[in-house]
Amino acid sequence: MNDFDRATWRSTAVDLVCTRCDKVHALGQVHNLCECGAPLGTRYDLDAARIALPRAALPGRSRDLWRYRELLPVQDAAHCVTLGEGMTPLLALPRLGGRLGVRLLVKDESLNPTNSFKARGMAVAVSRAKELGLRHLAIPSAGNAGCALAAYAARAGLRATVFMPADTSREFVEECRIHGAEVHLVDGLIHDCAKQVQAGREAHGWFDLSTLKEPYRLEGKKTLGFELAEQMQWTLPDVIVYPTGGGTGLVGMWKAFDEMESLGWIGSRRPRMVTVQADGCAPIVRAFHAGAERATPWEHASTFALGLRVPAAVGDFLMLRALRASGGTAVSVSDAAMAEAGREVAGQEGMFFSPEGAATWAAAQVLRRTAALAEGETVVLFNTGGWYKYAEGWRAALGM
Ligand SMILES: *Cc1c(COP(=O)(O)O)cnc(C)c1O
Numbered sequence: 001m002n003d004f005d006r007a008t009w010r011s012t013a014v015d016l017v018c019t020r021c022d023k024v025h026a027l028g029q030v031h032n033l034c035e036c037g038a039p040l041g042t043r044y045d046l047d048a049a050r051i052a053l054p055r056a057a058l059p060g061r062s063r064d065l066w067r068y069r070e071l072l073p074v075q076d077a078a079h080c081v082t083l084g085e086g087m088t089p090l091l092a093l094p095r096l097g098g099r100l101g102v103r104l105l106v107k108d109e110s111l112n113p114t115n116s117f118k119a120r121g122m123a124v125a126v127s128r129a130k131e132l133g134l135r136h137l138a139i140p141s142a143g144n145a146g147c148a149l150a151a152y153a154a155r156a157g158l159r160a161t162v163f164m165p166a167d168t169s170r171e172f173v174e175e176c177r178i179h180g181a182e183v184h185l186v187d188g189l190i191h192d193c194a195k196q197v198q199a200g201r202e203a204h205g206w207f208d209l210s211t212l213k214e215p216y217r218l219e220g221k222k223t224l225g226f227e228l229a230e231q232m233q234w235t236l237p238d239v240i241v242y243p244t245g246g247g248t249g250l251v252g253m254w255k256a257f258d259e260m261e262s263l264g265w266i267g268s269r270r271p272r273m274v275t276v277q278a279d280g281c282a283p284i285v286r287a288f289h290a291g292a293e294r295a296t297p298w299e300h301a302s303t304f305a306l307g308l309r310v311p312a313a314v315g316d317f318l319m320l321r322a323l324r325a326s327g328g329t330a331v332s333v334s335d336a337a338m339a340e341a342g343r344e345v346a347g348q349e350g351m352f353f354s355p356e357g358a359a360t361w362a363a364a365q366v367l368r369r370t371a372a373l374a375e376g377e378t379v380v381l382f383n384t385g386g387w388y389k390y391a392e393g394w395r396a397a398l399g400m
Helices: 003-007 046-052 055-060 065-071 094-100 118-131 144-156 170-178 190-204 216-231 248-263 283-290 316-325 335-349 355-369 388-398
Strands: 013-018 024-026 040-044 090-092 103-108 136-140 159-165 182-186 239-243 272-278 329-333 378-383
Touching (some): 003 065, 040 046, 040 216, 046 065, 046 248, 065 118, 090 216, 094 103, 094 335, 094 355, 103 216, 103 355, 118 144, 118 216, 136 144, 136 190, 144 159, 144 170, 159 170, 159 190, 170 182, 170 388, 182 190, 216 248, 239 355, 248 316, 272 283, 272 316, 272 355, 283 316, 283 329, 329 335, 329 355, 335 355, 335 388, 355 378, 355 388
Parallel strands (some): 103 378, 136 159, 159 182, 239 272, 239 378, 272 329
Antiparallel strands (some): 013 024, 013 040, 090 103
8 A cells, every 4th residue: 555545544434233133333442243143244424435435536546455445444544454455356267168158257366465365354354453452363263364364463563363273284374373373273173263262262361353253354355346346347247156164255245235336336236146165064055045044053064175164154144145135046066076176277277276266166167057157147256265275185185
């Protein structure tokens, strides 16, 4: 971000509202979940934002997610903690798209700091944590969230503690440690790690930055929706295929679409939102097809797409709501299908995705076979991370 952007800093955030009971919460206080147990959403003075941030002002701004600062919660530029996150490329995948008879695009999120889209959420959440005077942040992580928190906390001069499943690849663990975070390996999965964060809150005085258990990672992730519209000249695709764990990106984009419509940036048309999960951990897919409002926790979750190894999510009802309101659907794919999909994208389009990203290409093929995707439609995949830290998993999945 340049000095001009810092000098013209403004946020139009006004308060927070519960996504379930509608209780309003003050912006100047530290928040986790609402007393009713549901996530909080940040509200903005969209009338003020419409004047402060006309669409036409965007091209002159910094090429990072802070170009949308009026629609982000950070009040003072001095508290903005940035490593240059956001404004990732939206690229065509012409060979694979041609094979399906669709216009296929990918938002390549591996180009974010620390190699995944977790940087978006952490940039905004760590900035707000710093602004609100918090000193020590803790999270459960499947891998990428830990790396992003560790880097942004180091940048902000705050302490970070990360709980990860004991079988997480060394690359994630070592990256956290090199940024100075304290890493605890837990015999279990991410929800077991979450229990440890919860248990240590009082004793250690740390702030729980778990997915959707604080309001601002969602605000960072919603910029995916702003960028998509801006990069598509203020149109949106017919279908978005999103690899879903905790669901922040999915719920965030859905929020961004509403905000952009209020600002007059886009119309009322919405993409069909599609969740993709792994056969070995698909709680949202199961709940979607059962017609349920909440998901039941998945037993014995297993997949090499670590970001999808999330057996239970606090935002399950928000994801299910967005999928249904959009006319979308939910599909799961096997690890073998992800591996094959990854090999195809790498060989035919020159991009080696994370397993989660590869899952979106595997899912697009399923959608086309089942006619959930029609000929000539525009589809956006999300490559949510890079392949490097999954080297061990890829080697096993591809039999290399
Ligand atoms: C965390 C993560 C996901 C899942 O993202 P949510 O917004 O939590 O659903 C997908 N892919 C990668 C690479 C991740 O790190």
